[in-house]
Amino acid sequence: MAGAVLLTSIAAEKVAEIRDAEEIESGYALRVKVLGGGCSGFQYDLFFDEPEEADMRFESHGVDLVSDQMSFMYLMGTEIDYVDGLQGAGFKFSNPNTTGSCGCGSSFSV
16 A cells, blocks of 8 residues: 555564563554654654544554554655664664654654
8 A cells, every 4th residue: 555554574463472462452553643742843652442432553564553544644765674683673664755853863853
């Protein structure tokens, strides 16, 4: 789906691992949200949540993703990866809508 929020296969495996470890109900989806704040103006948030009727819904590598409409305006076309390297492990967002980000990698501007 053009403009969708997608996971890489590695990120999807990590989401499944977290879902199993935390015993998250199968009816919950991974919510991708944009919050105000962070050193560049906005920051990402990921958590399991019940889908709401107004949510944008996506599926990527077997993972159900949801986003509220306001967040989706900033997330269109974003790919989420999982990296595990010398500087730590975590989800990495490749967002074509950003104009800048900070050194911590969890904050961005548009």
